[in-house]
Amino acid sequence: METNLKGKRALVLGASKGLGYGIAQGLAEEGARVAIASRTMEGSKAAADKVGALPFVCDTGKSDQIDALAKDVTAALGGVDVLVLNSGGPPPGKAQGVTSEQWRASFEAMFVNLVRLTDHLLPGMIERRFGRIISVISSGVIQPIPNLAISNAIRPALVGWGKTLASEVASFGVTVNAIAPGRIATDRLKQLDAANAERTGRSVEEVAAAAKAGIPAGRYGEIAEFGAAAVFLASERASFITGSILRVDGGQISCT
Ligand SMILES: NC(=O)c1ccc[n+]([C@@H]2O[C@H](COP(=O)([O-])OP(=O)(O)OC[C@H]3O[C@@H](n4cnc5c(N)ncnc54)[C@H](OP(=O)(O)O)[C@@H]3O)[C@@H](O)[C@H]2O)c1
Incomplete structure (x- = not known):
């Protein structure tokens, strides 16, 4: 399958390892010019060197770093065609007893600042009549996972936002989708x-x-199997898929 990703510019958050790394690797293998971000330059650089990408620092909990990332990646690549919204997972724990401070910090890192970054990069996608926004969520949005209350509660916000945005930008060639990992x-x-x-x-x-x-x-699952799903959604072949959640879970979640 021809993905037509050669030369496309991709920014992947939380990509020094794990799912983000698997996505960055998959996109780079297809010839995309990839920017990798994580909280440390050391981590980003090690990953970027392995896949042939550019390294950046960004903690999704920090709005000033989000703003700087948008500026720096745009300067380095000339724009972003594929944006992968990913971050570290929140601490495990029950729904009871989470402090207001913890809820706010997690909501900033897992929602507010991801939307903020999208708002920086979306106008360029609309202008160029091509864009791919892909959120890494969790099977917990479909079937809540015990002892992962913060994840179960906050990730659905990204889905609701993404589905709403999808309908606003579909006519400009910009798609907005989410990938729900089961256990990778x-x-x-x-x-x-x-x-x-x-x-x-x-x-x-x-x-x-x-x-x-x-x-x-x-x-x-393997991170390369997860990355392959993102590569497909980023490709021109997925041009009529938007506002969707793609489960990558080996059949674990049986409801839609
Ligand atoms: N693996 C699964 O089966 C699974 C299932 C459901 C949901 N998820 C979710 O998918 C996301 C990725 O999971 P993963 O399994 O790939 O985790 P991981 O192996 O821990 O990797 C997380 C990546 O995100 C970076 N990161 C952590 N905190 C960050 C922050 N505040 N800002 C920016 N980058 C940050 C890490 O690098 P640094 O530490 O260097 O910053 C690392 O590159 C998480 O939100 C996780 O909860 C994963």
């Missing part, structure tokens, strides 16, 4: 399995085995 093998998943083991008094191996038993594919 990353450091974040390792940390969640370890926390789950600690909470339930089981070994990490037992926790992982039980989780895999609930996935029809019988295993965790």
